[in-house]
Amino acid sequence: xxxxxxxxxxxxxxxxxxxxxxxxxxxxxxxxxxxxxxxxxxxxxxxxxxxxxxxxxxxxxxxxxxxxxxxxxxxxxxxxxxxxxxxxxxxxxxxxxxxxxxxxxxxxxxxxxxxxxxxxxxxxxxxxxxxxxxxxxxxxxxxxxxxxxxxxxxxxxxxxxxxxxxxxxxxxxxxxxxxxxxxxxxxxxxxxxxxxxxxxxxxxxxxxxxxxxxxxxxxxxxxxxxxxxxxxxxxxxxxxxxxxxxxxxxxxxxxxxxxxxxx
Amino acid sequence: xxxxxxxxxxxxxxxxxxxxxxxxxxxxxxxxxxxxxxxxxxxxxxxxxxxxxxxxxxxxxxxxxxxxxxxxxxxxxxxxxxxxxxxxxxxxxxxxxxxxxxxxxxxxxxxxxxxxxxxxxxxxxxxxxxxxxxxxxxxxxxxxxxxxxxxxxxxxxxxxxxxxxxxxxxxxxxxxxxxxxxxxxxxxxxxxxxxxxxxxxxxxxxxxxxxxxxxxxxxxxxxxxxxxxxxxxxxxxxxxxxxxxxxxxxxxxxxxxxxx
Numbered sequence: 001x002x003x004x005x006x007x008x009x010x011x012x013x014x015x016x017x018x019x020x021x022x023x024x025x026x027x028x029x030x031x032x033x034x035x036x037x038x039x040x041x042x043x044x045x046x047x048x049x050x051x052x053x054x055x056x057x058x059x060x061x062x063x064x065x066x067x068x069x070x071x072x073x074x075x076x077x078x079x080x081x082x083x084x085x086x087x088x089x090x091x092x093x094x095x096x097x098x099x100x101x102x103x104x105x106x107x108x109x110x111x112x113x114x115x116x117x118x119x120x121x122x123x124x125x126x127x128x129x130x131x132x133x134x135x136x137x138x139x140x141x142x143x144x145x146x147x148x149x150x151x152x153x154x155x156x157x158x159x160x161x162x163x164x165x166x167x168x169x170x171x172x173x174x175x176x177x178x179x180x181x182x183x184x185x186x187x188x189x190x191x192x193x194x195x196x197x198x199x200x201x202x203x204x205x206x207x208x209x210x211x212x213x214x215x216x217x218x219x220x221x222x223x224x225x226x227x228x229x230x231x232x233x234x235x236x237x238x239x240x241x242x243x244x245x246x247x248x249x250x251x252x253x254x255x256x257x258x259x260x261x262x263x
Numbered sequence: 264x265x266x267x268x269x270x271x272x273x274x275x276x277x278x279x280x281x282x283x284x285x286x287x288x289x290x291x292x293x294x295x296x297x298x299x300x301x302x303x304x305x306x307x308x309x310x311x312x313x314x315x316x317x318x319x320x321x322x323x324x325x326x327x328x329x330x331x332x333x334x335x336x337x338x339x340x341x342x343x344x345x346x347x348x349x350x351x352x353x354x355x356x357x358x359x360x361x362x363x364x365x366x367x368x369x370x371x372x373x374x375x376x377x378x379x380x381x382x383x384x385x386x387x388x389x390x391x392x393x394x395x396x397x398x399x400x401x402x403x404x405x406x407x408x409x410x411x412x413x414x415x416x417x418x419x420x421x422x423x424x425x426x427x428x429x430x431x432x433x434x435x436x437x438x439x440x441x442x443x444x445x446x447x448x449x450x451x452x453x454x455x456x457x458x459x460x461x462x463x464x465x466x467x468x469x470x471x472x473x474x475x476x477x478x479x480x481x482x483x484x485x486x487x488x489x490x491x492x493x494x495x496x497x498x499x500x501x502x503x504x505x506x507x508x509x510x511x512x513x514x515x516x517x518x519x520x521x522x523x
Contacts, residue, residue: 057423077425085416093438093515105434106426141515161424 002071003032004197005056005165010065011222012051025051027222029065033197035164040200040208040215041225042254044262048223049201053167056199057081069165078165079107082158082196086170088150090142090157097138100125100156107161128156131193132186148179152186159190168200172207181239184210192236205251205258210242217257227257305485310492313485320474325493328459328471331387332497335394336455343399343451344444347406351436352428357411368400372458376465385466390459397458398451405447409440445509452501456494 007029014023026048033039041049054060055067058074067074069081082103090099101121104110114121126138132152134145142150151171158166168187172180184207191198191211202208208215209231217227231250233241241247287307293299294306301309314321350360372393379389413435421431463472471490478486 054419057419059419059423077423079423079425081423083420083423085419087414087416089414089416089420091417091435091438093513102434103420103424106421106430107424157420 002068004035004037004070005031005033005199006066006068007031007052007055008066008068010055010062010067012048012055012060013063024222026055026224028224031216031225033199036195036197037214038191038198038200038212040202040212041218042202042205042208042215042258043218043223044220044258045203047218047220047261049218050169051223052218053083053169053199053201056165056167057083079161080163081165081167082161082163083167083169084151084154084158084171086173088142088147088154090150090153092141092143094141095138096129096134096140096142096145096153097122097125099142100129100153100160102157103161110161125156125160128160129153131190132156146179148175148183151175151179151183155183155186155190159194159196162194162196164196166196166198168198168202170202170204171200173203180204180207181242185239187211188236205254206242206247209247209251209254210237210239215254217254217261219261226261227254229254302482302484305488309485310488313483314489314492317486317489321489321493324469324471324474324490325497327387327469328390328456328463328494329497331390331463331470332394332452332455332459332501335391335396335459336398336452338391338395339399339402339451339455340448342395343402343447344406346399347403347440347444348410348432348437350403351407351410351440352432354411357407364400364403372397373461373465376462379462380466385468387467387469389465390462390467390470390472393462394455394458397461398455401447401450401454402444405443406440409443410436413439442509442513445505445513448505449502449509452505453498456498456501460494 010029011027012025012029014025029048029052031039031041031052041052043049051060055062056069056074056078058067058069058077061067061074069078090096091102094102101114104114104121110121122138126135129135129138129152132155134149134152134156137145137149137153142153145153155171158168172183175183187198188211198211200208200211205215212231213235215229215231216225217229218224219226229250233247291306291308294304305313350357350364375396376389376393379392383389383392410432413431417435418431421434426434459470460472460475463470464476465472467473471494475487475490478484478490
């Protein structure tokens with residue numbers, strides 16, 4: 001049986017600006033993620049982690065190699081994926097609820113249904129918002145929310161169409177430490193409730209170890225997976241685990257791999 | 264609004280009136296104090312008298328200029344919006360047409376008026392076209408900029424869901440460029456007045472610009488100033504309408520209390 005996300009020997013070359021050389025974003029990249037897994041990808045900056053996300057969602061296509069999602073070759077945008085980024089990018093003219101509903105206005109089959117049954121969809125959005133602790137924020141505009149609240153709303157937007165694959169690109173990097181830990185728990189709880197497959201791209205090793213089943217370390221550009229490390233701690237994990245000795249040791253071990261990858 | 268006691272004076276609201284009347288008062292005083300002859304700089308009272316004396320002509324010509332301007336401005340809105348959407352649609356179109364736009368905008372419009380007169384003859388049509396030509400540029404640039412600066416993450420979110428370019432534009436691009444658009448309207452309307460009056464002073468037989476030229480030829484300096492005042496009033500009026508429209512349509516873009 002092939003993996004849910006199956007990236008096989010992928011090389012991606014960006015066309016350089018006229019005159020300059022092409023950039024090799026990733027080279028011979030292999031990554032398999034099974035259905036329902038939570039994996040984290042860490043690595044030095046500029047190692048092509050974001051490229052990985054774009055490959056998995058069909059926004060970029062490999063120059064060499066193949067990307068398969070749920071058994072089918074990715075040959076265009078895949079509507080079974082949801083994405084959240086470091087920048088929550090909410091639309092300031094829409095209420096938080098309408099921001100969350102944005103994907104529904106685009107993705108089939110909701111796109112046709114949302115016009116006639118707006119109320120049902122609004123209730124759906126409100127329930128999702130409530131599950132991340134934003135029960136009262138639906139009518140507020142995103143700029144009235146704090147950074148952490150905006151990021152929660154952005155997660156809701158990524159999950160509203162019940163994607164089977166969630167892609168997170170450093171979603172908590174711009175938040176303060178306490179808010180970040182809160183959101184780790186939000187993600188953890190959502191993950192257990194909805195059981196989507198998740199790929200988390202991050203700089204934060206503690207975040208990766210706390211949330212993921214497997215952590216992959218990517219090398220400097222052109223990016224390759226150089227280490228794959230199973231995280232043995234039983235799940236669901238309480239936040240206190242991040243202060244335990246074994247957790248610290250594992251984080252430290254990954255850190256030394258990153259140091260090598262940068263060198 | 265004012266947080267002080269109800270009886271206190273709202274200086275912010277009063278301030279424009281105080282400044283305006285203050286300016287005219289100083290002007291009036293200086294003219295009498297320094298004995299400046301009316302054919303150099305007429306006093307506001309003399310201008311007021313000229314306005315009263317030529318009220319009919321001023322009114323007809325103001326209305327003429329106003330609708331010439333508005334017609335050109337309306338054309339600028341339609342054309343500017345379409346061209347802005349077209350340019351902002353794609354990076355390649357943006358790159359290709361932008362230098363042309365800059366080049367066109369650098370041409371002094373006063374040099375274009377004779378060409379327009381050559382093509383369409385003297386009258387209101389060159390005035391409308393000049394108003395149009397001078398005022399569409401800010402609209403195009405602002406709409407195109409609004410579209411071209413969509414956050415890449417936003418585009419990724421939608422594109423990954425299978426959104427077409429049109430979806431991205433309708434859901435994100437166009438609402439996003441509206442504040443730019445309405446901001447541009449405020450600039451464009453004042454430019455449109457400049458364009459129409461410019462053309463009227465060169466080749467027309469009605470309008471404020473024409474009236475000003477005639478008054479100047481007859482040495483009716485107070486009337487020249489009366490024309491200028493009439494233009495200023497029209498300009499302020501239209502600007503206020505555009506600013507009100509902007510506030511209504513894109514209140515979400517004004518989060519600070521400054522614009523309220």
